[in-house]
Amino acid sequence: MESHLSAALEYARSFLHEGAVATYIPELAKGDPTQLGAAIYAADGEIYRVGDWQQEFTIQSISKTITLILALQLAGYRKVFSKVGVEPTGDPFNSIVRLETTAPRPLNPMINAGAIATASCCMGGRDAFSEFLKLTRRLCGRSSISLNEEVYRSEKQAGMRNRSMAYLMQSDNLLECDAEDALDLYFRMCSVNVNTMDLARYGMVLAGNGKDPETGEQLVEGWIVRIVKTLMVTCGLYDASGEFAMKVGIPAKSGVGGGIMGSVERKMGVAAFSPGLDAKGNSVGAFHMLEYLSHHLGLHYFAGSECRV
């Protein structure tokens, strides 16, 4: 396993020049595009790590999976899916056009508009961000996980496009609270610092059907885990979800902070990280590490044979 991880690191490193750090959020532009790392949390409790595995980065869109878990726990299936759909879109993650043309309801919780609507379902008297942080710490198994204040402030100030989406949804009664409140929660959720070890463990929770891999405690109900993993398959890498499904075939979710978290059914959680992104907003280094590992460890959900790509 460790030799596979090292080989994956070398393989992915040769593609790093194709990526570029996100610049639309000033704080993200400070990322070091040469960083590359990964971690695996296996079902038997073994842990494997390579490269910059312990570098912290903001969770960004990977948080959308945790937001969905929290919303389903707090508001329930009916409420959440009255505000957001479950269909993949074929559009970029920050697209607005469908909110007007197809249907007001955003197509799924893994794109920005859908995640803002989902976040709004977590409000309701309680301190939603505290709940989110508590859940994230339990899923990742690290109680020191916390908010990156600089990124949060940077996103909140720069996030005009997300603001535009939120007001359009409020105009169509798709938010459970005011647009600014939903946005503030959304920006906080995106700005939590994690490392690949944290995300690999979270991936193992999902792979184990919601159970804490150490204590066996049911952290997330099985029906919620299933919905989250299904959406990771169909919508986890924005408008490259189909390509990732074909080439890698691991339920996964990416974030513009450079991370990708994956969950191999019953076998392992896996996460990779590198700040340079491709044109669709996915980490070039992380994508290629996962592609390498999937091929060489046979992790594709239809793994009977190698993909010839």
Add this chain to the structure above:
Amino acid sequence: MESHLSAALEYARSFLHEGAVATYIPELAKGDPTQLGAAIYAADGEIYRVGDWQQEFTIQSISKTITLILALQLAGYRKVFSKVGVEPTGDPFNSIVRLETTAPRPLNPMINAGAIATASCCMGGRDAFSEFLKLTRRLCGRSSISLNEEVYRSEKQAGMRNRSMAYLMQSDNLLECDAEDALDLYFRMCSVNVNTMDLARYGMVLAGNGKDPETGEQLVEGWIVRIVKTLMVTCGLYDASGEFAMKVGIPAKSGVGGGIMGSVERKMGVAAFSPGLDAKGNSVGAFHMLEYLSHHLGLHYFAGSECRV
């Protein structure tokens, strides 16, 4: 198993009134909406059947999976995926708008535009439809499978919208032949008569990674099977693919003839049929039969728990 099939039949029958037969092709409008049937071809060779399992109907869009197999066999990966993408769309199956707005290349081979482009890759000196029919017969294990001439003529005459797509693609150099030739092949491929038993066996071929379940012969190479099943997961039921993935979780493909073919990894092929369609063009009866079977037999690819829907 047989009691599950009978129960699924009863369950699905209660939803039949929600469907309506397709009317845009005159021949399809003659379907009997009270018909309902299903078949399972298990990995151990056992066969289970219920209701109108032997009723013949036209394969319609389920042929898109076989067209893709044939195109990949004949023209190869690079050629096919230079003409068509692998991303789900969120749009109806007969949508044209993205051909103009997003990118000229149709987003995937499971929507009409993508299948017409894929079909055009099967041309080239040879009699493409003969090849298609031969392959279909081997996958389904029935040498008497043949073209329904009435439906073919009806589709060819009525298919103005598909014609529109084909000419738009020819205008963008996305076809490997003239639009009318690609269309003629496409309409023929859609108009082949099958029954649920045929499709269940084909589903088992896919579930067994391309091997003939009787002879063990490799009918389709593994890398092709993997691509086809992946696209069935993300794009198999048009713009209800996400909902089907969440509620049923079986790689599947539907057709407006009323059939849905599914493939449960290493376990079984399964097919259901009923002519009444929902607003998105999927068979109401077949959808509900598969949903019932998935729940009660634990067929979801993330089957750790039941879906609470």
Add this chain to the structure above:
Amino acid sequence: MESHLSAALEYARSFLHEGAVATYIPELAKGDPTQLGAAIYAADGEIYRVGDWQQEFTIQSISKTITLILALQLAGYRKVFSKVGVEPTGDPFNSIVRLETTAPRPLNPMINAGAIATASCCMGGRDAFSEFLKLTRRLCGRSSISLNEEVYRSEKQAGMRNRSMAYLMQSDNLLECDAEDALDLYFRMCSVNVNTMDLARYGMVLAGNGKDPETGEQLVEGWIVRIVKTLMVTCGLYDASGEFAMKVGIPAKSGVGGGIMGSVERKMGVAAFSPGLDAKGNSVGAFHMLEYLSHHLGLHYFAGSECRV
């Protein structure tokens, strides 16, 4: 003339039942749909009035023409048309889709997005709304014209869709100030109270190439008047501009407050008012009054013959 006005009133009254007051702004929903009035300010100084001509209503989108005049005066041709185009759209007045698909720059200053961008060009140290109010009073020849505070507050609170547009434009660097500042100015501009007499006089200023019809003073430079009237022809009634051009043929601008202001080259200013709107947001009563007057007074810019519609 007076008999024509009375006949136009009777004609238009028979269509009032087809309209409905705007409800998306709570204050506008209080309008009385039975009200109907009009005024003409002729080039010779004669004034003609009928029905509820002195009823005050908010100027709404008719203000977009004055906003454009002010922006061209303060910021100049180059600045304004770097932020907004001059093409008609075929889309509803509050459409967002083109901001994402066609080009970030809104297509013209007569739709909401374009007017918000235009308004932002009026900022810059000065009190933009005071300037706007001063200009409006001079164009309308009434110094008591003032802001309707209730409507302004109602619009500001309800205007989520306009807010969405403004943030999307800020995200694309199309505003000369912060979104909220541009919106506040825009909502104030829309919420000024006028009556048909005010607007008829303003129409006469435009018809007279920018000259005050009483003093002869040049209130607006000729090149600006020409741009404004041209945009009134092509874009003055949202996505019914083409229909209005064909049936009425008077450069005009409508507002959801129920008013339409028209300018008949060198001959007259004309305004009509009735709160009930059609599906495209234009006053049913005002549209029909202007149509009647155009036919019977030969006001179409290609008036050689009657329109047979």
Add this chain to the structure above:
Amino acid sequence: MESHLSAALEYARSFLHEGAVATYIPELAKGDPTQLGAAIYAADGEIYRVGDWQQEFTIQSISKTITLILALQLAGYRKVFSKVGVEPTGDPFNSIVRLETTAPRPLNPMINAGAIATASCCMGGRDAFSEFLKLTRRLCGRSSISLNEEVYRSEKQAGMRNRSMAYLMQSDNLLECDAEDALDLYFRMCSVNVNTMDLARYGMVLAGNGKDPETGEQLVEGWIVRIVKTLMVTCGLYDASGEFAMKVGIPAKSGVGGGIMGSVERKMGVAAFSPGLDAKGNSVGAFHMLEYLSHHLGLHYFAGSECRV
């Protein structure tokens, strides 16, 4: 007048390098981009000509105005405007997207889709193209006007995008005949050879409310002339119609053959020609000649002052 024409020629010549001949129709690609000419037919019968005024070129989209006249004469107002609207679009001339998203009915008769639908209204037992040719000859006052067979065949073979539109409209029951028949008529109508003198005379017919400027005979009914001129104002230069209205302000229609025909109310017909097109499909040389003439002869419909652009 003649000195103005010569000056306009020099002015426009300096912009010719910005244009490029149309290449999507092979025959059009043979045009000589250095050609430039114009003609004026004044209300008093005087004729002025300059440069390559007698060079023949295909009428292309300028024919859309004659097609509309013919359709209104043969099929009537109600029939024609049940198939096509009267609103400007903001989209390119060959856009398909709105046929699917906004409404099946094309927005106006001056874009390709709308002209094909309008042409289909001219069918019905008679030889529609003969009727069209006869009308064109009378409007242009030249009985030798005839079809350019090479361009017609070239367009018919290359016109895949128009074919796509036609089949989409047939699918939505917007054509009065089969798509191929409507297309054949449309391609013929576009492929008639004219020169600027022909078009200037046609412009004078429109300027004179439909009367033959020599005989005084009413060639086109006044209500039809008005509709045509109104659509020339709002939709005559594709998605540059707004810019042309602001800068030139003459009801006009352009064609990708390089011609623009204009009609100055009661004063003159004017036409210019140069094969090089801008990005929106309008002749660069013809646009600038008309702009120059409008400025120096005061031809803008709101000509009170010069445009400062």
